[in-house]
Amino acid sequence: MTKPGYRIDPADPEAFRRAFHELADACLERVEQARDLPWIPKPDDIAETVALGPDEPGLSEAEVFAIMRGEVMPYATGNTHPRFFGWVHGTGQPMGVAAEMVAATMNANLGGRDHGAMAVEQAVIDWSRRQAGLPEGASGVLTTGTSQATILAMSAARMKLFGDAVRKDGIAGLGRIRVYAAQGAHSCFEKAMEVMGHGSGAVRHIPLGPDGAMDMEALEAAIAEDRADRIVPMAVVGTAGSVNTGNFDRLDAIAGLCRREGLWFHVDGAFGFWAVLAEDPWCDLVKGVDRADSIAADFHKWIGVPYDCGMVLMRDGDLHRRTFSTRPAYLEGQVAGLGGGETWFTDYGLELSRGFRALKVWAGIKAAGVPALSATISDNCRQAALMAELVEASEVLEMAQPVQANVCCFHVTQGDPSAIATALQLSGEAVFSTTTLNGRSCLRAAIVNHRTTEDDVRLAVAAVEREARAAG
Numbered sequence: 001m002t003k004p005g006y007r008i009d010p011a012d013p014e015a016f017r018r019a020f021h022e023l024a025d026a027c028l029e030r031v032e033q034a035r036d037l038p039w040i041p042k043p044d045d046i047a048e049t050v051a052l053g054p055d056e057p058g059l060s061e062a063e064v065f066a067i068m069r070g071e072v073m074p075y076a077t078g079n080t081h082p083r084f085f086g087w088v089h090g091t092g093q094p095m096g097v098a099a100e101m102v103a104a105t106m107n108a109n110l111g112g113r114d115h116g117a118m119a120v121e122q123a124v125i126d127w128s129r130r131q132a133g134l135p136e137g138a139s140g141v142l143t144t145g146t147s148q149a150t151i152l153a154m155s156a157a158r159m160k161l162f163g164d165a166v167r168k169d170g171i172a173g174l175g176r177i178r179v180y181a182a183q184g185a186h187s188c189f190e191k192a193m194e195v196m197g198h199g200s201g202a203v204r205h206i207p208l209g210p211d212g213a214m215d216m217e218a219l220e221a222a223i224a225e226d227r228a229d230r231i232v233p234m235a236v237v238g239t240a241g242s243v244n245t246g247n248f249d250r251l252d253a254i255a256g257l258c259r260r261e262g263l264w265f266h267v268d269g270a271f272g273f274w275a276v277l278a279e280d281p282w283c284d285l286v287k288g289v290d291r292a293d294s295i296a297a298d299f300h301k302w303i304g305v306p307y308d309c310g311m312v313l314m315r316d317g318d319l320h321r322r323t324f325s326t327r328p329a330y331l332e333g334q335v336a337g338l339g340g341g342e343t344w345f346t347d348y349g350l351e352l353s354r355g356f357r358a359l360k361v362w363a364g365i366k367a368a369g370v371p372a373l374s375a376t377i378s379d380n381c382r383q384a385a386l387m388a389e390l391v392e393a394s395e396v397l398e399m400a401q402p403v404q405a406n407v408c409c410f411h412v413t414q415g416d417p418s419a420i421a422t423a424l425q426l427s428g429e430a431v432f433s434t435t436t437l438n439g440r441s442c443l444r445a446a447i448v449n450h451r452t453t454e455d456d457v458r459l460a461v462a463a464v465e466r467e468a469r470a471a472g
């Protein structure tokens with residue numbers, strides 16, 4: 001006895017509402033208890049629990065809610081926990097939980113057309129553009145993350161270098177091109193060059209100087225060498241916060257060199273771009289970012305927006321649009337009505353259908369406010385400095401390299417870093433990741449966590465010391 005229109009919409013709206021409210025409460029409880037909920041291993045049979053049969057009979061909404069709540073929700077990455085320092089994982093703002101609900105309710109498609117959700121994405125881009133110091137006329141678009149943003153930026157750089165015909169003619173006649181990035185730059189550049197057809201060999205890594213930033217003399221020499229070999233230099237990447245060590249390149253110096261050499265200046269600021277919001281002295285680390293031709297950054301890392309959301313900003317908004325706009329007849333704009341609207345985000349990236357990622361970003365910024373974001377980012381840098389102090393004071397730990405902002409890498413003088421990281425992940429005390437620096441494995445903390453306190457840092461370092469001593 002199916003009522004018209006009620007096959008997919010809840011058959012009993014009252015029951016749905018009650019169950020939904022309970023689920024909402026369960027979500028909020030999890031958020032409130034985040035401090036007591038570290039990563040835990042998933043059950044061995046979770047794949048069976050969530051398997052979808054070929055003839056799924058359908059369950060009541062309340063039953064599905066119960067599975068999500070009991071069998072799925074507890075088994076996340078654990079980056080909501082205050083002592084999660086592994087890799088570079090954002091913590092997730094509670095505002096994002098609410099905004100995701102509103103966005104899903106609206107189910108807006110932000111590829112284009114004339115509707116209110118578009119204004120929200122534009123507001124997020126305008127705010128970010130001003131934080132970057134890029135002029136009016138610069139453009140931007142929200143992406144899944146920095147990896148995708150990098151493909152957009154490198155595509156625009158290629159259009160600038162070879163002209164608009166590259167869209168039609170492809171790359172067959174272009175010869176070899178080069179993108180320069182510091183040793184330790186993110187692998188998304190190799191990936192971008194691969195999907196763009198140039199191959200990962202188009203990325204040339206430049207050694208670091210003693211300050212941990214890209215060695216500018218080595219960069220100049222590499223460019224000259226490539227030109228002599230008829231390899232066409234296209235872009236230089238300034239890494240603002242490297243994924244491995246948290247190092248910042250000297251963006252001002254790279255900007256100057258790019259201007260002299262006529263090269264595109266891209267900033268990979270996946271997390272580190274947001275040092276623009278930090279207090280002195282950390283905001284100085286991104287000095288020169290306003291001279292970039294393109295900037296890639298994530299909202300899901302240091303801004304703490306729930307996954308996923310990144311962004312690309314481009315100085316030349318017209319070039320950005322020309323790199324991606326394609327409007328077949330069925331998408332032709334109208335002057336007025338839903339088919340109108342000036343900016344269609346599909347003209348600025350790879351996607352036609354696009355979700356309302358902007359709302360969780362907007363809500364998070366609007367609720368936190370710039371002062372709180374600035375204080376949180378600065379606190380994370382202070383906490384990394386505190387961690388370094390504790391490491392230096394310890395008999396069983398030693399720094400692997402100096403802390404620049406929010407990443408602290410250190411060695412254990414006894415015990416195996418990987419085994420110690422695993423033990424602390426399993427005990428739920430803290431999540432460190434590991435990396436190799438100067439040929440030696442070390443523990444690594446990237447603090448992009450608005451829940452972390454100084455006590456958390458002390459507790460985490462004490463746990464590492466305990467494990468190291470036990471191994472010694």
Ligand SMILES: *Cc1c(COP(=O)(O)O)cnc(C)c1O
Nearest residue numbers: 145146147186241242243270298
């Ligand atoms: C995380 C990261 C990336 C990739 O960003 P995604 O959002 O994961 O695609 C690129 N560069 C740096 C420095 C990063 O930290």
